[in-house]
Amino acid sequence: MRRFRRTLAAVGVALAVVSGTAGWASADAQSAVTGPPPGAGAWSAEGLIDPAASTPAQVAAFFGTLSKKRSAELVRRHPSVVGNLDGAPVALRYAANKRALASDGRFPELLSPGRQILAFDLRGRGQVAEVYGDLARAAHVAVVVPGSDIDAATYDREKDPYGTPAGMAKSLRQETGPGTAVIAWAGYTTPVGVGIDAATGELAEAGADRLVRLTDGLDAVGAPDPAVFCHSYGSVVCGLAAPRLDAADLVALASPGMHADTAADLRTSARVWAAKDADDWIDNIPHVRFLGLGHGADPTAAAFGARPVPAATAKGHTGYFAPGTDSLRAFAAIAQGLPVTAPASPARTP
Known part of the structure; x- marks a missing residue:
C-alpha cells in the first residue's frame, strides 16, 4: 500500500x-536539436565526409589525411561544421568556433581571450x-x-x-x-x-x-x-x-x-x-x-x-x-x- x-x-x-538550476518556472515544451551540425548541407555538397553518418573515429581519420592548409581552409569555409564535429582536431574546433562566434556577434563574452569553445550551435x-x-x-x-x-x-x-x-x-x-x-x-x-x-x-x-x-x-x-x-x-x-x-x-x-x-x-x-x-x-x-x-x-x-x-x-x-x-x-x-x-x-x- x-x-x-x-x-x-x-x-x-x-x-x-x-x-x-534553482527555482520553479512555467513549463515550456522543447524540441530536441538532433542531426548533423549546422551548415552540413554546404559541407556535404563539396563531397566531404558525411558529418551525420561518420563516427568520430572516422572524422579524426579524415582530418588526419589533410594538410594544414586544407584544414585551415575548411575552418574558414565551414566553421559551424568543423566547430561542432566530434573527432575533429581540438585546435581546429577552437578556431572554427571563434569565427562562428565573431560572425554571429551575440555572445561577445565567449570571444574573450583565453576561452576555448569546443562547440557552438545556435x-x-x-x-x-x-x-x-x-x-x-x-x-x-x-x-x-x-x-x-x-x-x-x-x-x-x-x-x-x-x-x-x-x-x-x-x-x-x-x-x-x-x-x-x-x-x-x-x-x-x-x-x-x-x-x-x-x-x-x-x-x-x-x-x-x-x-x-x-x-x-x-x-x-x-x-x-x-x-x-x-x-x-x-x-x-x-x-x-x-x-x-x-x-x-x-x-x-x-x-x-x-x-x-x-x-x-x-x-x-x-x-x-x-x-x-x-x-x-x-x-x-x-x-x-x-x-x-x-x-x-x-x-x-x-x-x-x-x-x-x-x-x-x-x-x-x-x-x-x-x-x-x-x-x-x-x-x-x-x-x-x-x-x-x-x-x-x-x-x-x-
Missing part, C-alpha cells in the same frame, strides 16, 4: 521534476561546450553535464554561478589544477521550467546520443577517458547514455533518477558515484517511474549501489561545486583518479 501511494503521488509530483536555444585547461596534454579529463534551463544564454552567469556548466567546470578545474582539463558541456536541449519535458526522458534520450558522441570524440583525438559529472536532469541524460558512454567515472549529483534501479542496471564499466546534500529540494521528488513519468530510483539510496560522495557542506541544489565544500574536494579526487579520502556520508535508505 505504501508503494502504491508513492506511485500515485509520483503522477502529480513527477510534473515537478524541475530545473537543474539551433534551438543554442548549445555551447567549453574547455578549461589543456585538453591536448591533460592527464585527466572531466565533463560537466548540466540539468534544466541551460542554453547559450544561461550557460555562464554571475548569479548562481555553480548552477551553470561554466561555473561548475571552472570551479572543478581550479580544484584539480593544471593536470586536468574540464569540459563544460551544454550540448543538448534541456527542459525549461516545470513540465512534461522535465518529468520524462524524451529530451534526455536525445541528449544521451550527443553525450556519447562527445566521449567517442574525446577518444578519437587521444584524450583520456573522462569522469562525467551529471547534475540534476543531466543525470537522466547520463543514465540513458551509460551503456555506450566511454567514461572512467559517472557521478550523479542532485539526481531525480537515472532510469535504472541499481548501478549495475546502468551496464557501464565506469565507476558510479552519487551525491546529494541534506538541503537539496530534489529529495522531495518521489523516486519512481509510472506511465513514463519520473526517473526511477534515487542513486544515493543504499540499494542503488553507487559509491557515496560526501556532500555534508554542500548547500542546496546548486552548491555542490562551491569552493571549500567536501563535495568539490571529492569531485576533484574522482576526476584525478585519486581516493576519495574525506569521510563519506552514509548512503541513504530508499
Whole structure:
C-alpha cells in the first residue's frame, strides 16, 4: 500500500521534476536539436565526409589525411561544421568556433581571450561546450553535464554561478589544477521550467546520443577517458547514455533518477558515484517511474549501489561545486583518479 501511494503521488509530483538550476518556472515544451551540425548541407555538397553518418573515429581519420592548409581552409569555409564535429582536431574546433562566434556577434563574452569553445550551435536555444585547461596534454579529463534551463544564454552567469556548466567546470578545474582539463558541456536541449519535458526522458534520450558522441570524440583525438559529472536532469541524460558512454567515472549529483534501479542496471564499466546534500529540494521528488513519468530510483539510496560522495557542506541544489565544500574536494579526487579520502556520508535508505 505504501508503494502504491508513492506511485500515485509520483503522477502529480513527477510534473515537478524541475530545473537543474534553482527555482520553479512555467513549463515550456522543447524540441530536441538532433542531426548533423549546422551548415552540413554546404559541407556535404563539396563531397566531404558525411558529418551525420561518420563516427568520430572516422572524422579524426579524415582530418588526419589533410594538410594544414586544407584544414585551415575548411575552418574558414565551414566553421559551424568543423566547430561542432566530434573527432575533429581540438585546435581546429577552437578556431572554427571563434569565427562562428565573431560572425554571429551575440555572445561577445565567449570571444574573450583565453576561452576555448569546443562547440557552438545556435539551433534551438543554442548549445555551447567549453574547455578549461589543456585538453591536448591533460592527464585527466572531466565533463560537466548540466540539468534544466541551460542554453547559450544561461550557460555562464554571475548569479548562481555553480548552477551553470561554466561555473561548475571552472570551479572543478581550479580544484584539480593544471593536470586536468574540464569540459563544460551544454550540448543538448534541456527542459525549461516545470513540465512534461522535465518529468520524462524524451529530451534526455536525445541528449544521451550527443553525450556519447562527445566521449567517442574525446577518444578519437587521444584524450583520456573522462569522469562525467551529471547534475540534476543531466543525470537522466547520463543514465540513458551509460551503456555506450566511454567514461572512467559517472557521478550523479542532485539526481531525480537515472532510469535504472541499481548501478549495475546502468551496464557501464565506469565507476558510479552519487551525491546529494541534506538541503537539496530534489529529495522531495518521489523516486519512481509510472506511465513514463519520473526517473526511477534515487542513486544515493543504499540499494542503488553507487559509491557515496560526501556532500555534508554542500548547500542546496546548486552548491555542490562551491569552493571549500567536501563535495568539490571529492569531485576533484574522482576526476584525478585519486581516493576519495574525506569521510563519506552514509548512503541513504530508499
